[in-house]
Amino acid sequence: MNIKEIARRARVSHSTVSRVINNVETVDPRLVRRVQAVIEEVGYRPNFQARALARGRSHTVGLIVSELSGGNPFFSEIILYFERAAVESGYEVLISFADTEVRPDHVAICATRMQERQVEGIAVLTFGMEHYLQNCAIDVPMVYAGADNVLKNSRNIRMNYLTGMRDAVKHLADYGHQRIGYLSGQLSWSSMLTRFEAFRKAMKSAGMVFDKELVAEFDHTWDGGALGMASLLNLPKPPSAVLCCNDVSAIGALKTLNSKGLQAGRDMALIGFDDLTMCRFTQPALTTIRFSPSEIAGLAFRALLEEIENAENKTQYEYKTRFILRESTCAPKL
Amino acid sequence: MNIKEIARRARVSHSTVSRVINNVETVDPRLVRRVQAVIEEVGYRPNFQARALARGRSHTVGLIVSELSGGNPFFSEIILYFERAAVESGYEVLISFADTEVRPDHVAICATRMQERQVEGIAVLTFGMEHYLQNCAIDVPMVYAGADNVLKNSRNIRMNYLTGMRDAVKHLADYGHQRIGYLSGQLSWSSMLTRFEAFRKAMKSAGMVFDKELVAEFDHTWDGGALGMASLLNLPKPPSAVLCCNDVSAIGALKTLNSKGLQAGRDMALIGFDDLTMCRFTQPALTTIRFSPSEIAGLAFRALLEEIENAENKTQYEYKTRFILRESTCAPKL
DNA sequence: TTGTAGGCGTTATCAG
DNA sequence: CTGATAACGCCTACAA
Numbered sequence: 001m002n003i004k005e006i007a008r009r010a011r012v013s014h015s016t017v018s019r020v021i022n023n024v025e026t027v028d029p030r031l032v033r034r035v036q037a038v039i040e041e042v043g044y045r046p047n048f049q050a051r052a053l054a055r056g057r058s059h060t061v062g063l064i065v066s067e068l069s070g071g072n073p074f075f076s077e078i079i080l081y082f083e084r085a086a087v088e089s090g091y092e093v094l095i096s097f098a099d100t101e102v103r104p105d106h107v108a109i110c111a112t113r114m115q116e117r118q119v120e121g122i123a124v125l126t127f128g129m130e131h132y133l134q135n136c137a138i139d140v141p142m143v144y145a146g147a148d149n150v151l152k153n154s155r156n157i158r159m160n161y162l163t164g165m166r167d168a169v170k171h172l173a174d175y176g177h178q179r180i181g182y183l184s185g186q187l188s189w190s191s192m193l194t195r196f197e198a199f200r201k202a203m204k205s206a207g208m209v210f211d212k213e214l215v216a217e218f219d220h221t222w223d224g225g226a227l228g229m230a231s232l233l234n235l236p237k238p239p240s241a242v243l244c245c246n247d248v249s250a251i252g253a254l255k256t257l258n259s260k261g262l263q264a265g266r267d268m269a270l271i272g273f274d275d276l277t278m279c280r281f282t283q284p285a286l287t288t289i290r291f292s293p294s295e296i297a298g299l300a301f302r303a304l305l306e307e308i309e310n311a312e313n314k315t316q317y318e319y320k321t322r323f324i325l326r327e328s329t330c331a332p333k334l
Numbered sequence: 335m336n337i338k339e340i341a342r343r344a345r346v347s348h349s350t351v352s353r354v355i356n357n358v359e360t361v362d363p364r365l366v367r368r369v370q371a372v373i374e375e376v377g378y379r380p381n382f383q384a385r386a387l388a389r390g391r392s393h394t395v396g397l398i399v400s401e402l403s404g405g406n407p408f409f410s411e412i413i414l415y416f417e418r419a420a421v422e423s424g425y426e427v428l429i430s431f432a433d434t435e436v437r438p439d440h441v442a443i444c445a446t447r448m449q450e451r452q453v454e455g456i457a458v459l460t461f462g463m464e465h466y467l468q469n470c471a472i473d474v475p476m477v478y479a480g481a482d483n484v485l486k487n488s489r490n491i492r493m494n495y496l497t498g499m500r501d502a503v504k505h506l507a508d509y510g511h512q513r514i515g516y517l518s519g520q521l522s523w524s525s526m527l528t529r530f531e532a533f534r535k536a537m538k539s540a541g542m543v544f545d546k547e548l549v550a551e552f553d554h555t556w557d558g559g560a561l562g563m564a565s566l567l568n569l570p571k572p573p574s575a576v577l578c579c580n581d582v583s584a585i586g587a588l589k590t591l592n593s594k595g596l597q598a599g600r601d602m603a604l605i606g607f608d609d610l611t612m613c614r615f616t617q618p619a620l621t622t623i624r625f626s627p628s629e630i631a632g633l634a635f636r637a638l639l640e641e642i643e644n645a646e647n648k649t650q651y652e653y654k655t656r657f658i659l660r661e662s663t664c665a666p667k668l
Numbered sequence: 669t670t671g672t673a674g675g676c677g678t679t680a681t682c683a684g
Numbered sequence: 685c686t687g688a689t690a691a692c693g694c695c696t697a698c699a700a
Contacts, residue, residue, distance in 0.1 A: 012670080012671090013670065014671090015670075015671060015672080016669090016670065019669095019670090026669060026670095027670085028669065028670085031669090050676090052676095053675095053677065054675080054676055
């Protein structure tokens with residue numbers, strides 16, 4: 001079923017049908033009704049591809065997230081809220097999981113595939129794999145989040161890790177902690193590095209001594225967190241408080257603590273990062289640094305839209321993390 | 335940059351360029367090289383939309399999941415594995431979150447939108463909202479999972495909830511539990527109803543008495559689980575074991591138990607459903623019934639592909655749940 | 669206000 | 685083996 005068939009049945013030209021579909025004002029109301037009746041009757045829906053081709057606009061945007069985090073609810077929420085924002089503005093979203101772990105160039109492959117699909121813009125929310133796109137010729141607007149260097153034709157949403165990190169460290173300092181550990185994902189990921197550096201900076205500005213020994217670098221998964229905490233506990237002098245690079249690894253760390261008969265919020269202070277819904281349901285409820293997927297996804301889409309529609313005054317978006325106090329911290333145990 | 339421009343630069347007709355792009359064997363190797371050189375030089379990539387229009391195939395499929403579960407890692411994994419399977423077979427995936435909670439007809443809206451985009455098939459993995467599609471004219475193949483009634487032009491992947499449920503109940507019976515409770519999501523969701531019925535059937539075949547009082551119907555979220563467990567604990571005679579409709583609600587239930595100073599695996603036996611990665615990291619590790627998102631997503635895509643390509647012998651896929659023993663069960667506490 | 673003709677970037681069918 | 689030419693379904697001048 002197509003526009004011509006509708007035209008034939010309604011005894012008008014296909015241009016008229018096109019006008020009706022696109023709500024052009026100047027069509028005779030009687031024709032409008034006649035055409036709409038036929039459309040209704042046969043259940044016709046315009047072919048988006050053809051429309052896109054003719055108009056030169058696909059009304060589709062791409063979203064790339066990283067695959068490693070497939071089981072990570074953080075990305076689940078990113079996708080949900082990005083899609084919602086897109087649909088609200090009349091866009092559809094094509095999604096790709098970049099296997100950044102095994103194939104660093106996979107981000108570029110995904111982006112290229114999307115471009116062939118004529119997406120009008122791409123949001124790369126991998127938080128630290130963006131540099132792999134450097135030598136890949138994408139000519140649609142792109143938006144990153146928390147990238148360190150911004151390519152041309154693209155936009156970066158600044159991630160202020162420091163705001164939340166500073167309050168977290170201050171909170172621990174107020175409790176009297178001297179030995180604050182850090183559980184990191186792989187520092188080759190720029191977002192992991194950035195978080196880590198924010199941590200160091202926060203330590204410094206709180207007047208705390210930073211001890212390299214107290215940093216465990218594993219990966220930002222459940223297992224990574226569990227292993228990392230185990231390695232920290234194995235130190236001759238373990239930390240009395242640990243800040244984690246994300247909630248998922250903090251939950252892994254929680255597991256290790258429990259298996260040793262220790263409890264966060266009593267025997268050790270533990271702080272996560274992201275503020276997943278789940279944090280309220282861990283035992284104890286996880287104190288964390290909010291890095292809201294819904295807000296970030298929203299900002300990313302808005303920025304992308306500005307870029308696509310070449311908005312006059314482009315906002316420089318910045319997302320500020322913030323400290324969320326729950327129950328997993330305590331004074332240092334003697 | 336398009337096929338004609340390439341043709342001009344390579345001094346051939348655009349048909350020849352098209353042949354080169356599509357690896358047609360019969361082209362003079364010298365021309366092939368000349369064309370490829372130009373393509374390489376200008377970084378040309380074919381326009382998928384135009385191609386889809388000409389070929390009458392979009393090589394795109396739709397995936398609808400339910401929005402309520404946005405923060406639920408289960409769907410995050412569904413999306414990941416579905417996308418991966420699709421890309422492997424040369425398809426792209428358009429994703430939609432159906433807001434089944436607030437707008438029951440939203441599934442139909444999503445499906446319609448997808449059809450306008452010329453998807454070649456749609457997988458509806460909402461596990462129980464399929465009936466809302468009944469009076470909506472979609473004319474591409476669809477695949478459901480665990481739907482009760484199958485519409486025409488569509489396929490259902492049978493979900494065998496019973497296999498896992500039976501072993502779970504048997505496990506509890508072996509421990510000597512007499513009062514087994516059930517924590518359900520809203521029974522208006524057919525998947526929730528089906529799970530519940532599987533539970534009853536399992537109880538029956540284990541020779542257990544089913545007590546309606548021990549069923550709490552909230553919703554299958556963290557909060558729903560927490561509230562549900564609270565209501566069960568408030569009963570004059572609370573159950574000694576509880577089976578939950580999914581892991582997320584089981585984790586919520588865990589929270590309530592903890593807040594009352596009770597511990598699953600010591601004071602009460604608790605069993606989840608889904609087997610999220612996270613189950614290994616709850617405290618205690620959650621015994622559950624495996625309902626693997628990766629396997630289900632894989633089956634769904636395979637079935638959809640068969641439907642799209644009109645395969646000769648269509649497989650009747652069935653997914654069998656299975657019991658996964660961890661640490662959250664115990665004998666009934668006296 | 670309506671219809672005709674041409675174009676969007678491809679593929680596919682023919683002659684040559 | 686190659687190159688016109690006509691689709692695919694829709695939009696959009698421009699002409700009537």
